[in-house]
Amino acid sequence: MLNGKVILVVGGAAGIGRATAELCAARGAAVVVADIDPAAGQQVATAIGGLFVAVNVTDPASVQAMVAAIEERYGRLDGLIQTAGVLKGAYTPVDEFPLETWRTVLEVNVTGSFLCAKHAVPLLKQSDKGVMILVSSGAAVGGSSSVAYGASKGGVNSLGITLAAKLAPEGIRVNVVMPGNIDTGMKRSVIAAEAEMSGKSLEDAVAASKLGVPEGVAQVLAWLVSDDADYVRGMITTR
Numbered sequence: 001m002l003n004g005k006v007i008l009v010v011g012g013a014a015g016i017g018r019a020t021a022e023l024c025a026a027r028g029a030a031v032v033v034a035d036i037d038p039a040a041g042q043q044v045a046t047a048i049g050g051l052f053v054a055v056n057v058t059d060p061a062s063v064q065a066m067v068a069a070i071e072e073r074y075g076r077l078d079g080l081i082q083t084a085g086v087l088k089g090a091y092t093p094v095d096e097f098p099l100e101t102w103r104t105v106l107e108v109n110v111t112g113s114f115l116c117a118k119h120a121v122p123l124l125k126q127s128d129k130g131v132m133i134l135v136s137s138g139a140a141v142g143g144s145s146s147v148a149y150g151a152s153k154g155g156v157n158s159l160g161i162t163l164a165a166k167l168a169p170e171g172i173r174v175n176v177v178m179p180g181n182i183d184t185g186m187k188r189s190v191i192a193a194e195a196e197m198s199g200k201s202l203e204d205a206v207a208a209s210k211l212g213v214p215e216g217v218a219q220v221l222a223w224l225v226s227d228d229a230d231y232v233r234g235m236i237t238t239r
């Protein structure tokens with residue numbers, strides 16, 4: 001259970017983040033839903049009785065303001081679950097890959113994770129059992145549809161490993177979770193691109209993808225942020 005804990009789910013307006021915010025709230029946590037999409041984020045927060053904070057993870061001032069809002073409302077933070085991410089440039093060959101797209105993906109996925117970690121750490125340090133979870137992807141270790149996305153998730157893995165060692169003396173437990181093939185808006189847009197290339201119908205392409213559900217990944221994340229996972233300090237691959 002997560003009673004008494006304050007958990008921040010960045011990217012909590014949709015997909016894996018949304019399912020995680022819902023499950024953490026159902027397990028008794030006070031949940032902060034932070035996202036760049038205010039309408040969807042507020043809807044999730046209202047439904048679970050949590051707090052919504054608008055954030056753009058690429059903007060340091062916005063990330064700082066997110067943490068300040070949590071400090072003001074709760075005075076503490078026990079868990080950061082960073083799920084915000086983008087996948088752009090699927091199936092674009094490297095020799096045609098726009099630099100702007102590369103920069104956007106790296107900025108959101110890697111710099112965004114760094115900024116969330118950087119600004120959440122002062123509050124996490126004050127928790128008895130501070131936990132940080134970065135959501136990477138199986139794409140980090142092969143098979144990404146996008147050159148930039150695969151590289152960015154490799155960056156998230158390395159950021160997480162580095163932080164796990166650096167923050168252990170501070171009592172903060174860090175894990176990186178690498179899901180794969182989950183039925184969310186992000187994945188559906190990749191499948192749509194794939195269907196267009198192969199001439200398959202979207203329906204057939206979705207069926208062939210054998211997608212997992214966001215709630216399955218949420219089970220892993222909600223467990224990892226709990227005290228039951230105290231001995232887990234490494235990277236976790238899920239479906």
Ligand SMILES: NC(=O)c1ccc[n+]([C@@H]2O[C@H](COP(=O)([O-])OP(=O)(O)OC[C@H]3O[C@@H](n4cnc5c(N)ncnc54)[C@H](O)[C@@H]3O)[C@@H](O)[C@H]2O)c1
Pocket residue numbers: 010011012013014015016017034035036037055056057058083084085086108112135136137138139178179180181182183184185186187
């Ligand atoms: N769906 C999959 O198959 C899959 C597989 C592996 C990894 N992942 C990772 O899981 C995480 C969640 O992905 P998802 O599939 O649920 O995607 P999603 O698109 O459904 O949700 C991503 C959320 O991040 C938010 N977001 C995007 N840019 C942001 C920014 N700059 N600042 C703040 N919020 C921002 C979006 O508004 C959205 O609510 C991502 O990091 C993704 O890379 C997903």
